[in-house]
């Protein structure tokens with residue numbers, strides 16, 4: 212998890228990386244939640260470039276074979292088979308109607324092509340992303356205690372010192388000051 216000032220950065224977007232070999236070459240592709248694709252909401256894998264976002268040339272892969280999407284309710288990437296006659300294998304199991312969750316390290320066979328989920332970042336479930344409540348105040352240059360911003364014209368609420376040269380500070384919640 213990467214937080215910047217209580218906000219979630221784009222690095223927290225759910226994504227996974229698939230690796231496979233084609234013609235002796237290592238190929239690596241990322242799949243993002245809500246990425247642009249030919250069938251919005253899912254990323255489709257197969258041999259037909261008109262229908263698929265990740266296209267394979269191996270003849271054992273079906274034209275339209277499987278799709279991978281991020282299920283927000285399950286907070287996981289899910290694989291769905293799109294072709295009954297050539298079921299993919301996910302982590303050693305033939306998948307026809309079930310929709311297995313993918314994990315880091317999962318293996319997927321489309322025909323004879325072996326794909327591996329080499330990386331996975333799921334981010335935070337929705338509802339856990341509320342930024343922390345913080346407020347800002349002024350630190351008295353004399354006594355070092357905190358006053359709220361509206362004291363800038365009045366002076367430190369503790370010792371009365373002018374706050375015009377005070378520095379701004381983050382006042383933690385429930386600090387009892389300010």
Ligand SMILES: [Zn+2]
Pocket residue numbers: 351352353354355356367368369370371372
């Ligand atoms: Zn003071």
